[in-house]
Amino acid sequence: MKMKVKVKKESNGCQSRWSNYTSISPKKEKELDEVLKCRAKRGLKFSKKRAAIIEYFINVDRHYTVEQLYNEIKRTDSKISYSTVYRTLRLLVDCGMANVHHFGKENAKFEVVHKEQHHDHLVCEKCGRIIEFTHEGIEKFQNDVAKKYDFVIRGHEHQIFGICKRCQQKKSRR
Amino acid sequence: MKMKVKVKKESNGCQSRWSNYTSISPKKEKELDEVLKCRAKRGLKFSKKRAAIIEYFINVDRHYTVEQLYNEIKRTDSKISYSTVYRTLRLLVDCGMANVHHFGKENAKFEVVHKEQHHDHLVCEKCGRIIEFTHEGIEKFQNDVAKKYDFVIRGHEHQIFGICKRCQQKKSRR
DNA sequence: ATTGTTGCAAAGAGTTTGCAATGCT
DNA sequence: AGCATTGCAAACTCTTTGCAACAAT
Numbered sequence: 001m002k003m004k005v006k007v008k009k010e011s012n013g014c015q016s017r018w019s020n021y022t023s024i025s026p027k028k029e030k031e032l033d034e035v036l037k038c039r040a041k042r043g044l045k046f047s048k049k050r051a052a053i054i055e056y057f058i059n060v061d062r063h064y065t066v067e068q069l070y071n072e073i074k075r076t077d078s079k080i081s082y083s084t085v086y087r088t089l090r091l092l093v094d095c096g097m098a099n100v101h102h103f104g105k106e107n108a109k110f111e112v113v114h115k116e117q118h119h120d121h122l123v124c125e126k127c128g129r130i131i132e133f134t135h136e137g138i139e140k141f142q143n144d145v146a147k148k149y150d151f152v153i154r155g156h157e158h159q160i161f162g163i164c165k166r167c168q169q170k171k172s173r174r
Numbered sequence: 175m176k177m178k179v180k181v182k183k184e185s186n187g188c189q190s191r192w193s194n195y196t197s198i199s200p201k202k203e204k205e206l207d208e209v210l211k212c213r214a215k216r217g218l219k220f221s222k223k224r225a226a227i228i229e230y231f232i233n234v235d236r237h238y239t240v241e242q243l244y245n246e247i248k249r250t251d252s253k254i255s256y257s258t259v260y261r262t263l264r265l266l267v268d269c270g271m272a273n274v275h276h277f278g279k280e281n282a283k284f285e286v287v288h289k290e291q292h293h294d295h296l297v298c299e300k301c302g303r304i305i306e307f308t309h310e311g312i313e314k315f316q317n318d319v320a321k322k323y324d325f326v327i328r329g330h331e332h333q334i335f336g337i338c339k340r341c342q343q344k345k346s347r348r
Numbered sequence: 349a350t351t352g353t354t355g356c357a358a359a360g361a362g363t364t365t366g367c368a369a370t371g372c373t
Numbered sequence: 374a375g376c377a378t379t380g381c382a383a384a385c386t387c388t389t390t391g392c393a394a395c396a397a398t
Contacts, residue, residue, distance in 0.1 A: 043376085043377080044377070044378090045371080045372050045373070045376080045377045045378070046372065046373085047371075047372075047377080047378055047379085048371090049378075049379070050378080066362085066363085067362090079379090079380075080379090080380090081379070081380045081381070082362095082363085082380095083363095083364080083365085083379075083380065083381080084378080084379060084380075086362095086363065086364070087364090087378085087379090090364095100279070102276055102278060102279055104276060104331065105274070105276055105282070107361090107362065107363095108279070108362090108363090122319070122320070122323055122325050124325075125328060131323050131325070133319050133322075133323070135315050135318070135319055137311065137315045138312050138315045138316070138319075141309050141311045141312045141315070142312070142334055144309070145296070145307050145309055145312075145334065146296070146334060146336065148307075149296055149305050149307070149338070149339065150338075150339035150342070151296050151298075151305070151334070151336050151337070151338055151339065152336045152337040152342060153334055153335070153336040154299060154335050154336040154337065155334075155335045155336070156332070156333060156334045156335060157278065157331065157332070157333045157335070158330070158331070158332045158333075159330060159331045159332075160316055160319065160320060160325070160327055160329075160330045161327070161328050161329045161330060161331070162320065162325050162326045162327040162328040162329070163325070163326040163328065164323070164324075164325055165323065165324035165325065168324070168326060217351085217352080218352070218353090219351080219352050219353070219396080219397050219398070220396095220397065220398090221352085221353060221354085221396075221397075222396095223353080223354070224353080240387085240388085241387090253354090253355075254354090254355090255354070255355045255356070256355095256387095256388085257354075257355065257356080257388095257389080257390085258353080258354060258355075260387095260388065260389075261353085261354090261389090264389095281386090281387065281388095282387090282388090349398100350397100350398085351396105351397085351398085352395105352396085352397075352398095353394105353395080353396070353397085354393105354394085354395075354396085355392105355393100355394090355395100356391105356392090356393095356394105357390105357391095357392095358389105358390085358391085358392105359388105359389080359390075359391095360387100360388080360389075360390090361386100361387090361388085361389100362385100362386090362387090362388105363384105363385080363386085363387105364383105364384080364385070364386100365382100365383085365384075365385090366381105366382095366383085366384090367380105367381095367382100367383105368379105368380100368381095369378105369379085369380090369381105370377105370378080370379070370380095371376105371377080371378070371379085372375105372376090372377075372378085373374105373375090373376090373377100
């Protein structure tokens with residue numbers, strides 16, 4: 001029922017002008033560099049559309065659905081298309097700059113990768129807000145579980161669903 | 175972009191003939207009882223198709239995608255339709271007899287609910303096999319995390335992706 | 349006779365893709 | 374000029390739904 005074929009392209013690098021078109025914050029500059037490196041590897045070209053999406057995505061540190069990102073970009077570029085957003089996000093994921101998460105049956109949510117710093121999520125069922133957390137103890141226990149079943153871990157997803165502080169307060173005000 | 179409306183029906187109970195049509199194993203009989211109770215609450219009628227799906231689903235203790243279940247049932251009932259499988263599974267979920275899980279970007283997988291016994295999953299990326307696990311320590315730490323962020327937990331999903339023992343062995347044989 | 353269930357086809361929702369036009373180098 | 378990127382529409386996949394025919398009570 002499924003049939004997917006992926007073709008990977010390889011080609012040479014080229015000069016960059018990203019910095020002319022994006023106002024990346026200093027601390028985010030390293031991350032953009034990675035995009036550039038990735039671009040070089042793949043023979044990608046500079047494009048304003050992509051720059052806009054990436055800039056937005058990188059500077060606003062949040063979890064975006066494609067739809068949200070599309071709507072944000074559309075405010076400044078009314079001609080942007082869903083395809084481009086999808087394609088750019090996939091590019092970022094392929095470059096290792098972005099992660100995708102599937103929270104329950106929700107649509108895919110994309111987030112900027114924080115240099116190696118793995119984390120998991122608290123997902124508010126009321127407002128959709130996402131809180132990141134890390135817990136060394138949980139990570140350690142995961143390894144114990146894997147060992148018990150002779151399982152080689154390649155990744156994990158851990159989501160806690162519930163009601164965030166803010167939404168609890170909203171409720172109690174009534 | 176989304177719009178969903180759910181209408182819940184209520185009506186009176188009725189006699190059952192499920193046991194005439196299903197060969198539920200003794201230890202699973204209690205679980206079927208729950209379906210019957212649920213049926214009574216909702217004014218559902220008995221149906222062979224549904225019985226077949228439920229029997230299969232309950233007796234074979236696994237994680238099924240709709241597609242897998244559809245194919246299995248089709249072997250004995252070539253006229254079964256996807257709609258019926260979808261509808262029956264949703265019924266089971268509504269009754270609290272089945273759970274849905276979304277592993278990564280995979281399709282929904284349904285599993286029989288084991289009486290209150292919550293568990294999480296190791297998901298093999300090679301063969302799709304699913305191993306269930308529980309770990310009290312992880313549960314406890316989850317509560318700590320929730321407390322830290324003033325978050326009220328209503329559920330969680332915890333999946334560890336990787337390679338199962340069997341697939342590791344397959345690989346090393348070559 | 350009444351009401352629930354089924355299969356079918358069609359509609360939705362999210363995502364991907366082919367292609368001609370456009371943009372970058 | 375040569376090749377990557379874009380927007381559009383169409384295709385695709387998974388899931389839900391309207392409806393007429395059928396089955397259970």
